[in-house]
Amino acid sequence: MAPLPKDTLHFSAEHRSFLEPHLPPKDLPPANNSSFPFTTVTFATSLDSQLALSPGAPTQLSGPQSKAMTHYLRSRYDAILIGVGTAAADNPSLNCRIEGVGGYGGEGLEGQPRPIIIDPAARWDFTTNHKIFQLARNGQGRAPYIITGLATPPADKKAILDEAGGKFITLDIATTGINDHKLDWKVVLKALSAEGLRSVMIEGGRIVINSLLQPEYFSVITSVIVTIAPTWLGTGGVVVSPPRRFNDEGKPMAAVRLDHVEWHPFGEDVVLCGKVKL
Ligand SMILES: NC(=O)C1=CN([C@@H]2O[C@H](COP(=O)(O)OP(=O)(O)OC[C@H]3O[C@@H](n4cnc5c(N)ncnc54)[C@H](O)[C@@H]3O)[C@@H](O)[C@H]2O)C=CC1
Numbered sequence: 001m002a003p004l005p006k007d008t009l010h011f012s013a014e015h016r017s018f019l020e021p022h023l024p025p026k027d028l029p030p031a032n033n034s035s036f037p038f039t040t041v042t043f044a045t046s047l048d049s050q051l052a053l054s055p056g057a058p059t060q061l062s063g064p065q066s067k068a069m070t071h072y073l074r075s076r077y078d079a080i081l082i083g084v085g086t087a088a089a090d091n092p093s094l095n096c097r098i099e100g101v102g103g104y105g106g107e108g109l110e111g112q113p114r115p116i117i118i119d120p121a122a123r124w125d126f127t128t129n130h131k132i133f134q135l136a137r138n139g140q141g142r143a144p145y146i147i148t149g150l151a152t153p154p155a156d157k158k159a160i161l162d163e164a165g166g167k168f169i170t171l172d173i174a175t176t177g178i179n180d181h182k183l184d185w186k187v188v189l190k191a192l193s194a195e196g197l198r199s200v201m202i203e204g205g206r207i208v209i210n211s212l213l214q215p216e217y218f219s220v221i222t223s224v225i226v227t228i229a230p231t232w233l234g235t236g237g238v239v240v241s242p243p244r245r246f247n248d249e250g251k252p253m254a255a256v257r258l259d260h261v262e263w264h265p266f267g268e269d270v271v272l273c274g275k276v277k278l
């Protein structure tokens, strides 16, 4: 057997059972054009609800155990979704590095999620040297699907995607103005189902999560899994804080609350699992 890559991760069976009620069942039926995928919002946050020190500064929040947990999660989903802000800032791998998945001791690309990048105006300036394409070439990950609003995405980028086995998916989503974050998540999620993707973990960043944690999308979020790291990043970071809601009398109320909540310590971090309270 070929030696495992040096960055292979391990995650114990004992911890897997804690997560099971919050993960897609192993026998999920095939996706179809009218279904929504099993959708989990999952990210790592600081004690001051921040994802990173600044939008351009990749910030390691998860410790080794919760990082391994995130990679185990990646093995359990058909797709992993981020916004273009994260793709541009982090040059992420978006693969799964748990022992036993494809490229890490397993067959083919088994257990490798499909990366999905939300990029309405096709502004992600990638080349074949970006990690995600190197991993796809090495058989250690899948090439991305990029969701855009452009009917004709740039030909040079399309060629890179085609060669790697990825593609642009054009949807009827707003592309006007960098601050217009009105994309309809139900349209995006249905498009993933139409691609045969039965489950998706949504990792971030801030704009993705804050736009998704709004009442019109509560019914399509199946579970939430948040890693909380014991650190305050301080002012000026990338904050998760969905828009404030108001009750019938116009008084402020909580934006989102979770129920069916469970907590689990992983090393110095704690992982919170729950469902959005409808
Ligand atoms: N700690 C963690 O678990 C994670 C941290 N991050 C961090 O988050 C930061 C990036 O966050 P952001 O700058 O907020 O970028 P982002 O990843 O949320 O992408 C934002 C861009 O995606 C598109 N987009 C996303 N949602 C949209 C919507 N509802 N409607 C229309 N377009 C939409 C837009 O083009 C927007 O400019 C990075 O620093 C990254 O390291 C990202 C993921 C996970």
Ligand SMILES: Nc1nc(O)c(N)c(N[C@@H]2O[C@H](COP(=O)(O)O)[C@@H](O)[C@H]2O)n1
Pocket (backbone or CB within 6 Å): 043, 044, 058, 059, 060, 061, 062, 066, 067, 070, 082, 086, 087, 090, 091, 092, 093, 094, 095, 203, 204, 227
């Ligand atoms: N779970 C988690 N913990 C952190 O501390 C993080 N910074 C992130 N970030 C997310 O993971 C991506 C980078 O990891 P890979 O290169 O794909 O292994 C990054 O882009 C964020 O989506 N996550």
